[in-house]
Amino acid sequence: MSLDHILLGLLREPASGYDLKQIFDQRIHYFWAAELSQIYPTLRRLERKGWLRGRRAQAKRGAGRRVYQVTPAGHRVMRDWLQSDVELGDDRVPYLAKLYLMDELGDLRKTLRFLTSLREKFASNLAALETIERCWAREDPSYPDSLPPAMFHVLLTLRNGICMIAARVKWCDESIRRVEARIAKEASHG
Amino acid sequence: MSLDHILLGLLREPASGYDLKQIFDQRIHYFWAAELSQIYPTLRRLERKGWLRGRRAQAKRGAGRRVYQVTPAGHRVMRDWLQSDVELGDDRVPYLAKLYLMDELGDLRKTLRFLTSLREKFASNLAALETIERCWAREDPSYPDSLPPAMFHVLLTLRNGICMIAARVKWCDESIRRVEARIAKEASHG
């Protein structure tokens, strides 16, 4: 279960469940998601296993917060995971499933609209990631080659996000051209 | 639930659960997976809903097989799904989670080995998809621009698979270069 290991990894810095949710949403959303309702019980479980230690702390507002930190045992578990075999992740891609079956509609203009809407979404995701990259480059004029060690691995993953979404946008453009060409052909000798 | 709709879509041609499993594994593995233990109960459920009709048929070997076909009601459900909003799918990418946290190991050679092994896997996936594309091109000299309508949408998804995996390989290469450069720098003024 990767979520366990990700939490263990992120908790080198002490943090609460709420803090971790922010990290998921703001910093690593392009490769992992987690809901609070999954994070809280998972933290409790990892604590019971002795991989985390939680302690009460003061909240900015409201009642107390519970801040966790990884234990030496938890740290070992995480390091072992880091060195275990590569897991590729499953590729269930709903938009491809739809597209694959879309000839059923017998209307290429619908396919065109579908691809256009996809492209829009991908393009806005891409813009968001590129903004992050630009911020980094602005803060550090030597970007990307003299980053501190801790940031270097983050850079590699961010670059993955950017490369992948850029490839999606490019594929949308290629596909849109193909569909348009086919529509034009249908119209001319249709 | 996309699996329902995918099965409905694939069952324009009558097929058994076993047949469908072959289709998942051989034809659409690059965007969807399903186990027999999920397929069989799902088919039963869709039949109870009146979206499929199953009938007994003779098996090549062994006992009888059960062959399903979509009903008009099921067909409508699938068409509605095709025209519903784009679903992007979640991106939980275990290999990026690992890489993100891998500075923890404090050894760039481990990162390098990780990326090399990743690249190998992606490259072999890419080769498999490109083989499919080459077979198509061989069978049809006008590939990819004069495909029959039913195949056109399949082409678009296959191209997505190829573009995405190619982008992964390219990102691995970019990353490997970056890691090597950093290792070299460490060694020279280390």
Add this chain to the structure above:
DNA sequence: GGGTGCATGTAACTGGTTACATGATTCC
């Protein structure tokens, strides 16, 4: 007094995996 943000949780459900169980037929 009401909205927003901080903060933690539970319960029911869904989608999917792993392991197990069964049995016929064909090929070696």
Add this chain to the structure above:
DNA sequence: GGAATCATGTAACCAGTTACATGCACCC
């Protein structure tokens, strides 16, 4: 007789989502 392939299923489990519940504090 044994392995491979065809063929269908059940049960237990796991990961993750959605909906719900609670409550404090600060600002308007």
